Amino acid sequence: VIQYAGAEGVIDLGWGHPDPQLLPVEAWAAATAAALRRAGWTALTYGYAPGPAPLREWLAGHLATVDGRPPDPDELLVTAGASQGLELVCTALTRPGDVALVDQPAYHLALKLLADHRLELRAAPAGPDGIDPDRTAGLVRELRAAGRRVPLLYLVPTFNNPSGASLPAAHRRALVGALAGLITIVEDDTYRELAYPGPAPPSLWSLAASGVIRLGSFSKTVAPGLRLGYLSAGAGFVRRLAARGQLDSGGCLNHTAAMVLAEFGTSGRYAAHVATLRTAYRQRRDVLVAALREQAPALELAVPDGGWFLWLRAPGAAGLARLATRHGTALLTGERFFVDGAAGGGRDRLRAAFSRLGPDELVEAARRLGRAYRELPLAGRAGREPDPDPDHGRSG
Amino acid sequence: VIQYAGAEGVIDLGWGHPDPQLLPVEAWAAATAAALRRAGWTALTYGYAPGPAPLREWLAGHLATVDGRPPDPDELLVTAGASQGLELVCTALTRPGDVALVDQPAYHLALKLLADHRLELRAAPAGPDGIDPDRTAGLVRELRAAGRRVPLLYLVPTFNNPSGASLPAAHRRALVGALAGLITIVEDDTYRELAYPGPAPPSLWSLAASGVIRLGSFSKTVAPGLRLGYLSAGAGFVRRLAARGQLDSGGCLNHTAAMVLAEFGTSGRYAAHVATLRTAYRQRRDVLVAALREQAPALELAVPDGGWFLWLRAPGAAGLARLATRHGTALLTGERFFVDGAAGGGRDRLRAAFSRLGPDELVEAARRLGRAYRELPLAGRAGREPDPDPDHGRSG
Numbered sequence: 001v002i003q004y005a006g007a008e009g010v011i012d013l014g015w016g017h018p019d020p021q022l023l024p025v026e027a028w029a030a031a032t033a034a035a036l037r038r039a040g041w042t043a044l045t046y047g048y049a050p051g052p053a054p055l056r057e058w059l060a061g062h063l064a065t066v067d068g069r070p071p072d073p074d075e076l077l078v079t080a081g082a083s084q085g086l087e088l089v090c091t092a093l094t095r096p097g098d099v100a101l102v103d104q105p106a107y108h109l110a111l112k113l114l115a116d117h118r119l120e121l122r123a124a125p126a127g128p129d130g131i132d133p134d135r136t137a138g139l140v141r142e143l144r145a146a147g148r149r150v151p152l153l154y155l156v157p158t159f160n161n162p163s164g165a166s167l168p169a170a171h172r173r174a175l176v177g178a179l180a181g182l183i184t185i186v187e188d189d190t191y192r193e194l195a196y197p198g199p200a201p202p203s204l205w206s207l208a209a210s211g212v213i214r215l216g217s218f219s220k221t222v223a224p225g226l227r228l229g230y231l232s233a234g235a236g237f238v239r240r241l242a243a244r245g246q247l248d249s250g251g252c253l254n255h256t257a258a259m260v261l262a263e264f265g266t267s268g269r270y271a272a273h274v275a276t277l278r279t280a281y282r283q284r285r286d287v288l289v290a291a292l293r294e295q296a297p298a299l300e301l302a303v304p305d306g307g308w309f310l311w312l313r314a315p316g317a318a319g320l321a322r323l324a325t326r327h328g329t330a331l332l333t334g335e336r337f338f339v340d341g342a343a344g345g346g347r348d349r350l351r352a353a354f355s356r357l358g359p360d361e362l363v364e365a366a367r368r369l370g371r372a373y374r375e376l377p378l379a380g381r382a383g384r385e386p387d388p389d390p391d392h393g394r395s396g
Numbered sequence: 397v398i399q400y401a402g403a404e405g406v407i408d409l410g411w412g413h414p415d416p417q418l419l420p421v422e423a424w425a426a427a428t429a430a431a432l433r434r435a436g437w438t439a440l441t442y443g444y445a446p447g448p449a450p451l452r453e454w455l456a457g458h459l460a461t462v463d464g465r466p467p468d469p470d471e472l473l474v475t476a477g478a479s480q481g482l483e484l485v486c487t488a489l490t491r492p493g494d495v496a497l498v499d500q501p502a503y504h505l506a507l508k509l510l511a512d513h514r515l516e517l518r519a520a521p522a523g524p525d526g527i528d529p530d531r532t533a534g535l536v537r538e539l540r541a542a543g544r545r546v547p548l549l550y551l552v553p554t555f556n557n558p559s560g561a562s563l564p565a566a567h568r569r570a571l572v573g574a575l576a577g578l579i580t581i582v583e584d585d586t587y588r589e590l591a592y593p594g595p596a597p598p599s600l601w602s603l604a605a606s607g608v609i610r611l612g613s614f615s616k617t618v619a620p621g622l623r624l625g626y627l628s629a630g631a632g633f634v635r636r637l638a639a640r641g642q643l644d645s646g647g648c649l650n651h652t653a654a655m656v657l658a659e660f661g662t663s664g665r666y667a668a669h670v671a672t673l674r675t676a677y678r679q680r681r682d683v684l685v686a687a688l689r690e691q692a693p694a695l696e697l698a699v700p701d702g703g704w705f706l707w708l709r710a711p712g713a714a715g716l717a718r719l720a721t722r723h724g725t726a727l728l729t730g731e732r733f734f735v736d737g738a739a740g741g742g743r744d745r746l747r748a749a750f751s752r753l754g755p756d757e758l759v760e761a762a763r764r765l766g767r768a769y770r771e772l773p774l775a776g777r778a779g780r781e782p783d784p785d786p787d788h789g790r791s792g
Contacts, residue, residue: 001438001443001444001655002443002444003442003443004441023437023440023441025432025439029429029432029433032425032428036421036425042398043421044419044622045419046620047621048397052398053397080476082646084476084649087487091513095514109641110641110645113640114641118491223440224441224646224651225439225442225648226651226652227646227648227650227652245506245510245512246482246483248505249506250477250620250623252623254623255398255623256623259397
C-alpha cells in the first residue's frame with residue numbers, strides 16, 4: 001500500500017516521511033465532506049487549468065503570512081506535488097544534453113528526477129556559506145560560451161534537505177541579483193512552513209522580480225499522499241504551463257484535492273494543523289539533538305531552524321551507517337546528496353530524519369547510534385573507510 | 397473554478413465533459429470517509445510507487461470483466477489521469493525531434509501533448525476501415541532507415557474521440573501482429589467502459605504479448621477532477637516507470653485518490669455508478685441521433701457503440717459551425733483531430749459531444765443545428781467554404 005518499508009526491529013532515521021500520527025485523517029475526511037457539500041459537482045469535473053480560484057486565492061493570502069511577498073493568484077499554478085512541479089518545469093524548459101546546475105548538498109531524488117530528463121548535472125560553485133553567486137554566474141557564461149544550454153539552477157535554500165541549513169537573507173539577495181536574469185532559478189521551497197520557531201527567510205521568488213520558479217508543497221504541511229503542491233512564477237510562465245496539452249486536456253493537475261485543500265485552508269483547519277506540526281516536529285528535533293549530544297557527543301551537528309533533518313558529520317560515515325544498522329538504527333549516507341558523490345562529496349555525512357518517529361524512538365535511535373559510534377574502529381573514525389553504501393533512494 | 401466556460405444562451409456540444417448531474421458527489425464523499433476510516437494514515441502518506449495494492453488488485457479483477465485479458469496487478473501503474481499517463485510515457489520514451497505516429501482522427505489534445513514534447517507528428521497510413529497495419533509497419537521501417545527515431549504510435553481504437561468508431565477485433569489482431577514487436581503502441585482506452593450496450597472489443601493490450609501500453613482513466617467512469625487513471629503494460633516497463641525520480645520522490649502519482657477509488661470499487665459503488673452512466677449516456681446518444689435525423693436529415697452520422705461523441709459529416713462544416721453558433725449551439729470542427737488538418741483533413745466533419753447535456757437540451761441543440769443547416773448556402777453545403785475555425789482546444 002505505502003512506500004515505506006522498514007526492517008523488523010530497526011528504528012529507521014533514513015526516511016523523510018511524516019509521523020503517521022501527525023497525518024490529519026479525520027480532518028481531511030471532514031474537509032472532503034464539507035468541500036463536496038459546498039462545491040458540489042464543480043469539485044469533481046475538469047478543473048480550471050492553473051488551479052481553482054478558491055485554492056489560489058486562499059493560498060495567495062496565506063503565503064503573505066509566511067513569505068516576504070505574496071503572489072497574485074495568477075502567479076500560482078496548482079501542481080500534483082513538488083516532484084511533479086519539478087517534472088513539469090523540466091519538461092517545459094529542458095532538452096536532453098542540457099546542463100542543470102545544482103546546489104550541494106541537494107535533495108537526492110530531485111537529482112534523480114533531473115537525471116531522468118537526461119540533463120548533465122553540475123555542481124554550482126560554492127563557498128563555506130553555500131552557493132557562490134558570482135562564480136555560479138561565471139560558470140553559466142562559460143558553459144554557454146562553450147555552446148551548452150544551461151536552462152536552470154536547482155536548489156533548496158530553506159531548511160535544506162538534507163542539511164537543514166538556510167541561506168541568510170543577504171546571501172539570497174546576492175544570489176538573486178547575480179543570477180535571476182541569467183538563468184531560471186528553481187527554488188524547492190518544500191519545508192518553508194516547518195520553521196522552528198519561525199519565520200523562515202524570504203523565498204528567492206519573493207526577492208526577485210522574475211527568473212525564479214518556486215516549488216511549494218502540501219506534502220509536509222498536510223499529507224504527501226494527496227500529491228498536491230503549487231508553484232509560484234511569473235504570470236506569463238504560469239499561463240504558458242497552463243496552456244500545455246496535459247493541462248488543456250485534463251484541466252487542473254489535481255482539482256478535487258485542490259478544492260478540498262481550499263476548504264481545509266479557509267475553514268482554519270490548515271492553520272491549526274500546521275501549528276500542531278511545528279510544535280511536534282520542533283520537539284522531535286530537540287529530543288534527537290539532545291539525545292545525540294549525550295549518546296554520541298563526537299558527532300558534529302548544526303541545529304536546523306526548520307525542516308525534518310539533522311545533517312551529521314562523522315568521519316567514516318559509511319562504516320558508521322553499517323554498524324548502526326547492526327545496532328538497530330539506520331541513516332542515509334551523504335554521497336547521494338552530491339553530484340560528485342563518487343568523488344567523495346558527502347562522504348563524511350549522514351542524514352537523520354526526525355520526522356517519522358516519536359520522541360521515545362528518537363532517544364532509542366540515538367542510543368543505538370552512540371553504541372555504533374563507540375564500536376567504530378579508530379581508522380574509521382579518522383575517515384579511512386569510505387565504502388560505498390548500497391541503500392537506494394526513497395521519498396523525502 | 398472549473399475548466400468549462402460556456403457562452404450565455406448557447407447549448408454547447410463542443411465540450412467532452414460529463415453531465416454535472418451524473419458526477420457522484422455524495423458517493424465520493426462517502427467513499428472518502430470509508431477509505432479514511434478503513435486505511436487511516438496509510439491513505440495519506442507516501443504511496444507505493446506503482447499504486448496501492450487495494451486499487452491494483454480490485455482493478456485487475458474488474459478489468460477481467462470488461463476486457464479480453466485481465467492484467468496482473470504488477471502490470472498496472474496508477475497514473476494521475478490518462479493525460480498524465482501519456483505525458484509520463486512521452487517523457488520516458490521520446491526525445492525532441494522523434495517521429496510519433498498517430499492514427500486519425502485522434503483526440504486533439506493528445507496531439508497537442510505529443511507536440512509539446514517536440515515530436516514530429518505523422519499520420520499512420522490508413523484505409524477506409526482505419527489504420528493500415530502493413531503500410532504503417534512499412535512507414536516505421538522507412539523512417540528508421542532514414543535515421544529517424546520512431547518510438548511510438550498513438551491511437552484511440554475503442555469508441556474513438558472524436559469519431560466514436562472502434563476497430564473490429566480482426567483488425568486489432570492484424571494491427572498487433574504487424575506492429576507490437578516493431579514500435580510501442582500507446583492505446584488510449586479512455587472510453588472502454590461506456591459501451592452501449594457492450595461489451596467493448598478487446599483492447600490491443602489484451603491481444604499483445606508485449607509492445608502495447610494501454611492508458612486507462614477514471615475520468616469518464618467516476619470523475620475527471622480526481623485526476624486518476626492507470627496504465628497497463630509489461631511488468632518490466634511498469635517497474636521502469638515506478639523507478640523514475642518523480643515516483644521515487646513522491647510515491648504513487650495520486651495515492652489518496654487511489655485509496656478512495658479502491659473503496660469505491662470494492663464497495664460496489666463503482667459498478668452501480670457505471671451502470672447508471674451507461675444507461676444515461678446511451679439514452680443521450682439515442683436522443684441526439686433521433687433529433688438530428690429529424691432536424692437535419694442531410695447530416696451523415698454513424699451511431700457509435702460507446703463513448704461520448706457523434707462525428708457528423710457536413711460539407712462546409714466550418715461554415716455550418718459558425719451558423720450554428722449564431723443559432724445558439726456549438727460544435728467542434730474536424731480539422732483539429734487531424735495531423736494534416738491544414739491540408740484539409742476533417743474539413744467536412746463536426747464533433748458533437750452528447751455527454752454534458754440533458755435530453756431536452758440535446759433535442760433543442762439538434763433543432764438549432766437543423767435551422768443552421770437550412771440556412772447554409774448551397775455553396776457551403778457543397779463544401780466550398782473551408783474557412784479556418786478560431787476555436788481553441790479544451791478537455792475531452
